[in-house]
Amino acid sequence: MRKILFLLLLAAFVTVPALATDPPETSEVELTLGGWDASTDEAQEVVSEYEDTDGGLLVGLRAELHRAAGSLLLSSHVRGSAQQRHELEFDLQRRVRSRTSFVSFYRRLSHDPMANLEATTAHGRVVRHDDLDPGRQYGFDYRDLDHRTELQLPSLPALTLAFTFRQQERSGHRQSLTISHCDGCHVTGQTRPVGERTRDVGAEANLSFPRWALKASHTQRRLTEKTESIGLLYDRALQPEQRTAIFTNRVSFDALNGVMPVDLRPDIKKEITRLQATIPDAAGFALNASGVWSQTTNEYANLDTDYSGYLLNASRRFGPRVKLQWRARAYSTTTDDYFVDIVEPVAQAGPHAGRTYREVYGYDPDFLRRSSLNRDVLESSLDLGLKLQGKAGTVRFLWDYQAIDRDHYEVADGKTDTTSHVLGLAWNARPVKGVRLEAKARHGEVDNPFMLPNGVYSPAFGQNAASPLAPTSTQYYVWRASRIGDSTNQPSSWTELRAKGSVVRGNTTASLSYRWWDGENDDGGLTDWSRNSQTATLTLWSMPSPLVQWSVAYVRHDQELDFPASIALFDG
Amino acid sequence: MFDFSLTNTYSDLDLTRIEAGVNLRYEVSKRLSLLGEYRWIDLDDEAPYLGDLTGSVSLYSIAVGYRF
Numbered sequence: 001m002r003k004i005l006f007l008l009l010l011a012a013f014v015t016v017p018a019l020a021t022d023p024p025e026t027s028e029v030e031l032t033l034g035g036w037d038a039s040t041d042e043a044q045e046v047v048s049e050y051e052d053t054d055g056g057l058l059v060g061l062r063a064e065l066h067r068a069a070g071s072l073l074l075s076s077h078v079r080g081s082a083q084q085r086h087e088l089e090f091d092l093q094r095r096v097r098s099r100t101s102f103v104s105f106y107r108r109l110s111h112d113p114m115a116n117l118e119a120t121t122a123h124g125r126v127v128r129h130d131d132l133d134p135g136r137q138y139g140f141d142y143r144d145l146d147h148r149t150e151l152q153l154p155s156l157p158a159l160t161l162a163f164t165f166r167q168q169e170r171s172g173h174r175q176s177l178t179i180s181h182c183d184g185c186h187v188t189g190q191t192r193p194v195g196e197r198t199r200d201v202g203a204e205a206n207l208s209f210p211r212w213a214l215k216a217s218h219t220q221r222r223l224t225e226k227t228e229s230i231g232l233l234y235d236r237a238l239q240p241e242q243r244t245a246i247f248t249n250r251v252s253f254d255a256l257n258g259v260m261p262v263d264l265r266p267d268i269k270k271e272i273t274r275l276q277a278t279i280p281d282a283a284g285f286a287l288n289a290s291g292v293w294s295q296t297t298n299e300y301a302n303l304d305t306d307y308s309g310y311l312l313n314a315s316r317r318f319g320p321r322v323k324l325q326w327r328a329r330a331y332s333t334t335t336d337d338y339f340v341d342i343v344e345p346v347a348q349a350g351p352h353a354g355r356t357y358r359e360v361y362g363y364d365p366d367f368l369r370r371s372s373l374n375r376d377v378l379e380s381s382l383d384l385g386l387k388l389q390g391k392a393g394t395v396r397f398l399w400d401y402q403a404i405d406r407d408h409y410e411v412a413d414g415k416t417d418t419t420s421h422v423l424g425l426a427w428n429a430r431p432v433k434g435v436r437l438e439a440k441a442r443h444g445e446v447d448n449p450f451m452l453p454n455g456v457y458s459p460a461f462g463q464n465a466a467s468p469l470a471p472t473s474t475q476y477y478v479w480r481a482s483r484i485g486d487s488t489n490q491p492s493s494w495t496e497l498r499a500k501g502s503v504v505r506g507n508t509t510a511s512l513s514y515r516w517w518d519g520e521n522d523d524g525g526l527t528d529w530s531r532n533s534q535t536a537t538l539t540l541w542s543m544p545s546p547l548v549q550w551s552v553a554y555v556r557h558d559q560e561l562d563f564p565a566s567i568a569l570f571d572g
Numbered sequence: 573m574f575d576f577s578l579t580n581t582y583s584d585l586d587l588t589r590i591e592a593g594v595n596l597r598y599e600v601s602k603r604l605s606l607l608g609e610y611r612w613i614d615l616d617d618e619a620p621y622l623g624d625l626t627g628s629v630s631l632y633s634i635a636v637g638y639r640f
Contacts, residue, residue, distance in 0.1 A: 028639065029639065030637055030639045031640075032607065032638075033635060034607065034635020034636060035633065035635070036609075036631065036632065036633030039630045040628070040630075041629075042626050042628065043623070043625050045627075046625045047614070047615035047628060047629055048613070051613070051629060051631065053631075058635050060635070112622075113623060546599065547598060549596075550594065550595060550596045551594070552593065552594050553591070553593045554590070554592045555591040556589070557589045559587060560584075562583075564583070565582060
């Protein structure tokens with residue numbers, strides 16, 4: 001990342017001598033030097049999630065050069081070692097136009113203490129946790145380098161060629177949680193190095209004429225992780241009281257298999273092709289149509305996901321007061337099926353010794369995984385604007401529609417499709433000079449929102465736990481199949497209200513915005529989900545004299561979330 | 573043996589975040605300026621579970637700018 005950034009900056013400074021042949025028409029350079037610090041109180045994981053609190057130097061540089069041969073714009077801000085922002089733009093007689101930006105910051109991650117994972121029954125069966133790195137503070141450095149260079153020759157003004165490059169990196173550490181023993185009995189937390197890099201390299205061609213324009217692009221993306229996986233020695237699968245290996249036919253692996261790879265991050269590659277056509281005036285409509293085709297490959301498992309999508313934008317004015325905008329999108333995704341062949345060892349002790357679970361109960365654990373993401377989607381967004389008389393402003397009527405048809409996933413009994421309608425009303429006006437007002441109200445209704453049908457709450461009853469020592473006991477797959485509760489975090493009905501206003505008086509501007517959102521879903525069996533949030537922001541800015549300016553901002557955010565949670569009561 | 577009276581509250585989330593800031597720029601001369609900034613962020617976790625996310629941070633900076 002540093003080498004690439006250095007080469008791009010070097011290319012910029014190489015062009016400066018080329019510009020130096022003539023004296024600058026305009027030039028301005030500003031250097032800022034200072035320091036910053038922070039004081040903290042109590043937990044910082046969330047309140048300072050994206051804030052660096054170590055303090056340090058503050059360095060800024062802004063340079064702007066404009067000449068007949070071209071121009072150069074440079075902006076740099078360094079705040080301590082972790083937070084940086086750089087932007088470099090230059091052009092050579094408008095034939096070569098280049099823009100490069102770099103952003104870096106530190107993000108904190110949470111450390112789950114797992115203090116709730118400690119329980120013991122009278123018979124010595126436990127749920128417990130081990131934190132292999134207690135007290136460790138987790139987080140990662142994020143860096144984003146983005147570059148685009150365009151070439152447009154005077155002999156072919158309609159054609160513009162472009163080269164694009166983007167690289168994102170995350171480096172640091174986070175907590176990795178793994179489950180051992182049977183199910184949630186022994187949770188181990190350990191540090192997992194993060195060394196992720198996503199690199200995009202692309203090429204683009206634009207053909208632009210007064211009556212139409214065409215753009216084509218191709219991008220290759222690659223995601224790699226420096227540390228493919230970490231290791232864990234799973235517990236020995238033993239009956240907790242008798243300490244015998246009667247459970248080995250109920251697990252795929254345990255300590256006998258040695259240290260196993262966990263938290264695997266496969267390398268991913270993706271190829272994206274885009275085609276876009278624009279017609280500024282087709283029977284009064286401004287049209288824009290595009291197609292996107294991509295293939296994503298999981299290089300570890302050699303699985304592909306194919307995507308094809310089509311987008312149409314149309315807008316038109318009907319007289320001076322009415323404007324219609326319509327946007328429609330249709331896309332489909334298909335992921336390869338995958339046959340999951342479960343490892344089936346035999347029991348090493350007890351009444352099922354020498355037999356697999358399948359041989360004892362006749363249950364086939366193997367399955368063909370068909371992706372729940374395979375779907376066809378249709379979306380439509382309609383915006384009809386009406387300019388009112390005088391200074392009453394503009395009213396907009398909004399209607400958003402979405403239909404998702406899934407190939408393999410049911411969101412309700414026998415239903416694979418979700419349909420949503422959102423109706424809205426928006427208004428904005430400038431009733432008097434210096435005052436600007438906006439308001440928007442939306443209401444959404446969703447049929448069959450995303451849900452996990454029969455995913456929780458089993459009313460089944462068993463006299464004995466599902467144990468090899470109790471041959472008639474209710475087995476795990478019976479418990480699971482008898483679940484009756486539907487869980488979700490998606491609303492079936494929601495309402496949003498927004499209001500915004502700003503007042504400019506002399507050299508002072510005050511602006512206030514407010515947002516309220518409320519949604520609920522009790523459509524499914526035993527489903528009772530709701531969320532309410534509201535945010536208010538007040539900003540004051542003033543420039544009482546040409547030498548002094550100040551600004552003050554206040555933000556308040558409240559959120560309440562209610563949903564039923566299922567807490568497993570462990571007994572071996 | 574077990575008290576489940578509070579179990580229904582474990583999944584509740586109730587967070588209040590307040591952020592306030594002041595930004596000042598004083599032009600000493602045509603070339604020289606003084607800059608200062610203060611930001612205060614406060615998070616109040618009113619339904620803590622396992623851990624309390626309540627915390628606050630104050631960030632302040634001062635700098636000198638020179639144009640040439």
